Amino acid sequence: MKAIVLVPVRFVLVCLILTAVLAGLSVLSANGDTNGIGQASAPQVAGLVIAFPAVFPPAVLGALLIALFPILRIARFRFIPLFLLFCVSGATLIAGIYGAGSVERTISAPPPLPQTISAGTIYRFGDDFLYAALQDGNMLSDVAVYRHGTTPGFGFSPEGTVDPVSGQVSLRDLGETYRISDSETSAARMFRTDTRLTDLFGDIRVLATFLSNQSRLKSPIYLATVVACILYVTSLWLFVRLTRWPLFNGVLAFGALRLLFAGYAFLQGTSFRGMAATVLKNEYIAFIAPAAILVVGLLFSLVGLLLPRFEPLNRGVAGE
């Protein structure tokens, strides 16, 4: 009984740790995007609240999956902790996003750090380079750029401008624009996402943004999506217990979680929605993604029910 109760407790703990780590990293990344050593702004609580909706869904889903593994140690009535997890994680996700939305409305977001370039500093963009001799606010003077592949390579513009919000440097005389965050040699580069993680972060962002937006509208689609996602991840119990090689099971389970984000992003993508619009009315299209996830989750659950009972892991068995 104790082991069963501990399962949701573990989930809450892991969820809190994951949320804290992800939100902390998000805030550090936002505050550290500076133009010099010693220039980073101090992290603010408001920053944490703003980062919360983006990091909370992956934290809950990740924690839910991690919390499935200790169930392997429970010998009987495994459906009870699974059901408990389903309820607790669903409630956590719904309450967390609603709560964060309410708090977010009461605080003012810290203004984004103005982006600019430093005078007398060279910025590299691929094989191009940019140098501004003078900078006064958003205005640049005596800007030299080296453009790879052109003859001559150097171009000179007496003036240029920087958009402090987008960080775009525009040189009208040369017809060139550069984005500061794209520069390999600027401080902004330090916090740029690893290109090998861009897809993963992009897919997670699609789900998190959708949930955050829909929670504000109190739309039924929000509840449907949360339930579908939680059911899907809970149904990954199928993989967690699939073989007597837990490492392999874990690989499959986390692979399936990655597929959830990828699949959701695909179903919410413009190309799929465009195709769906040819056969479905607009108001139904939004339900395709949660419905598909729900169906897959139910399918996994059904297969899990049909699988033979498995022995606790501390007992070795002959290979299949």
Place this chain on the structure above:
Amino acid sequence: MSKASGRLVLVIFLTYLAGILYFLFLSFFQFPVREVMMNYYWDWVIDNTVAQLISYAIPLQITAMVIGFSLVIRDMDTRVGRARTVSFPTLVRLPIVALLVMTLAYVFALEWGLPAETMNRDSYAYDTSLARELYASAQASLKRQEYSQAVGRLNQYLQLNPQDAKAVDLRATAIVHAGTSTTARSEPAAANAHGIAGTDIPEALQGLSSSQLLERSSGYYQKADYFSAYYYASLALRLDPTLAGATRLQSRSLDGIQQLDVSKMDQKKAEIFRLKREGFLDLESDKPISAYYIYSDLKLQAPDDPDVQRYLAASAAAVRQISFFTDEVGGIASLPGVQQLMFVNDRNDKYTELVHIGKLINTADGTYALNIELLRFSPRGDILLHVAAPYAKIVNQNLILRAIDRRDPANNVGPTVYAGKIPAATGPVFPLRAPVRELHAIAAGSGNFASAGLQVLWSSLKVLGSYGYDTEPIYLELMMRLLLPFSFAVLSLFAISFGWRLRSRHFTRPPILALLLIPLIPFLVNYAFRLYTYGFRIVLGYSLAAAGAGITLAVLIVSQGALLVLALLSLAGQSTD
């Protein structure tokens, strides 16, 4: 070696082998066919495979450890006899020693292997763009009927792409036309004040004192050999500029050269003397290139004439101060070197000077640069000078933009002036603030991080700020480089304990499906590893921006120390019972 350790070694070997085959396979298809010429195909594929293998060594190592301890080393391997069981510490002792050795090998690969392979791989794209430029330039020269120049460009192009049959034919055609065209000798626009006074003392004379040289000068003067007299007087003055009599003897020898009556000589001697005098006067009036060509011709007519030998050497030495020979750069384009570096060469009240170098190559003959461009502008925004040259040589911290042909001045390659005027006093020779070693450091720090080792990055950090770059990205790159060897060891230890904890409980083998899906593991491990490094990147980056490098280094060391302790505790928590 125990049975378990033997199996683990096999798993590690097979994992890396699978990695090599996978990256080789990927490289076949990733070859950037638009950016890199096909004659670099195999070089690129091999360099890319090695670079990728080193870049992904940590995920591969973790995969090997995890599979080894979760699948290959099994509970039954820990049994000795019927009852005794090998303890987990005994089981992991050898693997941990092997891991330390592998960590050391990884450090070497990271510091020397990866930068070299990355630099090679990236240089193929640069060489391709250079080859295309050379080919286009050769075609333009052919259109303008400048056949000698076209031959030069095609020679350089063919060194980069020797298999291009079309270019070989084109060069043959250009050579035929070049042979029939006349070449005019022309003195370049500007020359330096070097002359004989600027030459080094020949090796054979280096033991002589200034007074001994003066004595020789005097002897030659007595014999009316004014060239030799002038030569030795000049060398004496090099050693001792205050030497009494040397200046006078030099001046009198000069008068002798100018006033010598050639009408009394036979025709051939007179012609040689006339040319010697012409070359000599050119050399003394700061036209060393013209003097060099005169003495080069004279060497064919009078190879044993000591004056010709001396003044050819002197003029060649003077020429090297303001130019270099085109044949020096003939084969260098395909040599490895750092690419795409730009820096603030000078910034003062009057102007800011930026220099861009396409490729920097060190050879036994010196340091050369390809595709150089220099822009100088005033604080009022006026462009004072904008020049570009296909080649340059760096001599005594001077960037020399003029290449001359040893025989045919028509093949000389000078800078293209887009704006302003090259000062006549200096010619196309521009002092560089950075010594060559710092140019390499600038190249590493100006975004070419992957092609630089830790040592180069460190030296780059010390100088980069003064050449117009932010230093934070390099600090962070250094921290991340330091993180990797720690991660290799620490994450592998975690992988051992993780793998053992999640080991297979099948007596024989897991289901076939599970075995078939093993290749998924490295991909998932790679995701996890990238998340780990990205997390560290954010923490270290913020720490750097907020508190500076010292604190960040402390954060790195403390966090890695804590992770190491956790990894060891996690290992200690495992058992074979």
